[in-house]
Amino acid sequence: MVEVRVENVRKTYGKVEALKGASLTFASGAMTAILGPSGCGKTTLLRSIAGFIQVDEGRVFLGGDEVTQLPPQRRGTAMVFQNYALWPHMTIFGNVAYGLRLQKIPEGEIRRRVLKVLELVEIGNLSDVETRKPAALSGGQQQRVALARALVVEPKVLLMDEPLSNLDAKVRQRLRAELRRLQKQIGITAIYVTHDQEEALALADTVVLMDQGRIVQTGTPQDIYLKPETAFAAEFLGVSNQLEAEAADGRLVVAGQTVAYAGPARGKAVMIVRASDIHVEDPATVARPGMVTLTGALEESLFLGAHYRHYIRVGDVIVMADSPDPRPAGAVRLVMPSDRVQVYGK
Amino acid sequence: MAGVVAAAVIIFGPLSSLVIWSFAEKWYWPHLFPQQVGFFYWAKVLQGDMLRALTDGFLIAIVVTILTLVITIPLAYVLARLPIPFKPLILMVFLLPQAFPQLPVFVNSTTLLYRVNQGGKFWGVVLIHMVGALVFAVWTMTAVFKSVPETLEEAAINLGASRFKSFYSVSLPLATPGIIASTLLVFLYSLDEFTGTLLVGSPFVLTLPVYMYRTSVGYELQVASISALLLMVPGIVLLVLLERYMKSEYLSMFGRI
Numbered sequence: 001m002v003e004v005r006v007e008n009v010r011k012t013y014g015k016v017e018a019l020k021g022a023s024l025t026f027a028s029g030a031m032t033a034i035l036g037p038s039g040c041g042k043t044t045l046l047r048s049i050a051g052f053i054q055v056d057e058g059r060v061f062l063g064g065d066e067v068t069q070l071p072p073q074r075r076g077t078a079m080v081f082q083n084y085a086l087w088p089h090m091t092i093f094g095n096v097a098y099g100l101r102l103q104k105i106p107e108g109e110i111r112r113r114v115l116k117v118l119e120l121v122e123i124g125n126l127s128d129v130e131t132r133k134p135a136a137l138s139g140g141q142q143q144r145v146a147l148a149r150a151l152v153v154e155p156k157v158l159l160m161d162e163p164l165s166n167l168d169a170k171v172r173q174r175l176r177a178e179l180r181r182l183q184k185q186i187g188i189t190a191i192y193v194t195h196d197q198e199e200a201l202a203l204a205d206t207v208v209l210m211d212q213g214r215i216v217q218t219g220t221p222q223d224i225y226l227k228p229e230t231a232f233a234a235e236f237l238g239v240s241n242q243l244e245a246e247a248a249d250g251r252l253v254v255a256g257q258t259v260a261y262a263g264p265a266r267g268k269a270v271m272i273v274r275a276s277d278i279h280v281e282d283p284a285t286v287a288r289p290g291m292v293t294l295t296g297a298l299e300e301s302l303f304l305g306a307h308y309r310h311y312i313r314v315g316d317v318i319v320m321a322d323s324p325d326p327r328p329a330g331a332v333r334l335v336m337p338s339d340r341v342q343v344y345g346k
Numbered sequence: 347m348a349g350v351v352a353a354a355v356i357i358f359g360p361l362s363s364l365v366i367w368s369f370a371e372k373w374y375w376p377h378l379f380p381q382q383v384g385f386f387y388w389a390k391v392l393q394g395d396m397l398r399a400l401t402d403g404f405l406i407a408i409v410v411t412i413l414t415l416v417i418t419i420p421l422a423y424v425l426a427r428l429p430i431p432f433k434p435l436i437l438m439v440f441l442l443p444q445a446f447p448q449l450p451v452f453v454n455s456t457t458l459l460y461r462v463n464q465g466g467k468f469w470g471v472v473l474i475h476m477v478g479a480l481v482f483a484v485w486t487m488t489a490v491f492k493s494v495p496e497t498l499e500e501a502a503i504n505l506g507a508s509r510f511k512s513f514y515s516v517s518l519p520l521a522t523p524g525i526i527a528s529t530l531l532v533f534l535y536s537l538d539e540f541t542g543t544l545l546v547g548s549p550f551v552l553t554l555p556v557y558m559y560r561t562s563v564g565y566e567l568q569v570a571s572i573s574a575l576l577l578m579v580p581g582i583v584l585l586v587l588l589e590r591y592m593k594s595e596y597l598s599m600f601g602r603i
Contacts, residue, residue: 052500073506085501089519098515099505146501153505 002063002156002189003028004049009058011044018044020213021058026157026206031183031190033204035197035224037236041213042193043161049191050159051075062156078150082162084142086134092123092145093130099153117152120182121145140171147179151186158183158190164199176202197237201225209233231344234272241278241319245271247343255315259292260338265345277340278321280310283331292341294319294334298327367571387568396557396573403553406468406543407536410475414483414532419525422487423513427496440484443477448541451477456545466550474542479532486531490524491517527591530584537580 004026011019018041026032034042047053049060051072059068067075078099086095093114100110118126121144134142143163150158163179164172180203183190194200200207201221209217209224217229228234235242246253247269252261254271273292280298287293296314307322312332321334367373368387370380425433443451455474456465464470494517502512540555547556554577562570 050504052504072500072503073508077504079501079504081497081501083495083497085495085497087498087501087516087520098502098507102506102511149501149505 001029001187003061004157004189004191005061006045006049007059007061009045009048009055009060011041011048011053011055017213019048019055022210022213022215023058024208024215024218026189026191028189029187030205031180031192031203032206032208033192033194033200034208034210035194035200035236036210036216038195039212040210042195042210045210046159046161046191046193049075049157050077050079076156077159078153078155078157079159079161080143080146080150080163082165084134084139084146084166086142086146086149088133088135090133091130092118092132092134092137095134095145096129096149096152099149103153113152114148117148118145120151121148122178123148138171139167140175143167143175147182151182151188156189158188160190160192162194163192165194165196172199179203201237209236211236226340228272228342231270231272231342234342234344238274238276239320239322240272240274241317243271243273243314243317243319245269245343247345252343254294255317257294257315259294261343262338263343265343268346269343270346272342272344273336273340275309275320275322277336278319279335280312280321280323280327281333281335283333285333285335288335290338292336292338296332296334298329298332300329301326364571364574367567368575370568387572391569391572395552396569396576399552399554399557399573400576402468402551403537403555406471406475406551406553407533409472410479410536411529411533413472414476414479415525415529418480418483418487418528419518422484423491423517425484425488426491427499427517437485437488440481444481452542452545455542459546465546466548468551471543471547471551471553474546475536475539478539478542479535482531482535483528486528487521487525490521490528493524494520523591527588530588530591534581534584538577 006022006024008021008023009019010017010021020041022041022045034045036042044053048055049062051067051070055068059066061067062075062077087098090098096114096118097110100113105113115126115129118129123129123141123144134145137145143166147163160179164175167175176199179192192200192203194203201224204221206218207221207224208215211232217224217233219227224233225237228237231242234240243254245268247261247263247265247267249266250261252259252269252271283295285293294314296312296319298310298312299318300311302309302311303326304322307324308326310321310323310327310332312319312321312334314334319334366380369383369385371384371386372382373380424430425436430436452474455477459465459470459473464473498516498520499512502516503509507515537553538555539553540559543551543553544556544559547553554573558570558573558577561573
């Protein structure tokens, strides 16, 4: 169990600054998810920790040791790749045993450890792993083998680069839960890169949100989801509505309507609220304390299975609101808890 | 059906005339078939110069293939994997001899080789063959190594493998079918190469295509037919093998080098 720390790491490719000075501590024994849109620098950060990328500036520590100058072979991390990166010419057993064979461990012990780790990742039938090649397995099973290959060498840190994004939704959901269980069971420090906010929230103890080479916010999944600190954070986490607003002391003007406001923003601002936080109610509803209320006209509703998504015109913008019940088109009131409404100054 | 027949005639027509010629001991106009058939010329060929041309040709092809592999495998790997500057330029250099008309290139090489005392010698012919062979080999093998995903090697390096170990245990075995295909191409190229061999090697180095040319110019059509038939055998055998090892993804990689 080691703590991973990066200090002010920078990386530039040509003219593109992939990392603009990221500093962060990844807690020992915890699962940290690095979340962000593609091109935000999350994979670059992960690969800098693995050693595949030499950072231009800054330092990387594993435990107490600085590893900034060490090649990837000597860092003691193990990585799980998006495309599994299993070696198709080796058997399943050969794939998992590779790292141990490099360490010149006796063949008997290798056997014992490989079979044990394959059991741990629940690969199923262990009898034919020495004859079958990875291609004979499904995607989900292949990623289990890749995970076994990484865990069997007992790495200091487990690095995962979008390991589930090539799998279909059902397998992804299931493996997500298993990854979480395994990581807690072994107690290994794990860093998990993903662009899927739901996955990050579900898996991680700590979520690190990145945008354009910078770390935007770090916190527990609950913090990140409920208290986004920037417009980007609020927008990225969940299906959100962005409305232009004008903030003043005690009030906020949104699409020509005035609502109560107690926040610090003044002047031009943007109001962000998730579709799932908006209740669609009758136009006769009166304003209640602690609720922000807007008036609009429902134009269209789509049935998405778990809920209906309503498209409501408020002034000249369309607001999305999710609710379990269908609703006819026409005038409605949008009611949202004021602590779920984020206002950011521009 | 008519198409198949037409194709068979077009392919096997000339071939059958070669077969007939190889057995013809006496065949004068206007007879449709030889007046006398037998193994006279086959026997003559198998005793004489022909065998020397056959063994020399194979020896040259084997040496060319081995040298090309030794140079190309590391070079292609480096070109495919490492961020080297001027990569397109390096690849272009190998293509350059093919960009100009063959004859002037070979004539100039010949004068050059004679100046360093390699004209008419085994190694001179090997060198001139390698000019062409390297083009095939470098381009195909770079494509082959490119078709092995880089993350496969990263996974090995990540677990502690050295760069060489990751090449040896991951990229090389996965590239083997492509390397075999490329090897066969080089071998066939060397075996069939004519212009360079004739210019550089004459009169002392004799390979099958040069031998065939000489005999047919001397109007010994029987001997020329027999050497043509013999020259076809390795070509057919190797092409059948090639078809087994060549993967379409290698070809699709060509554009992405």
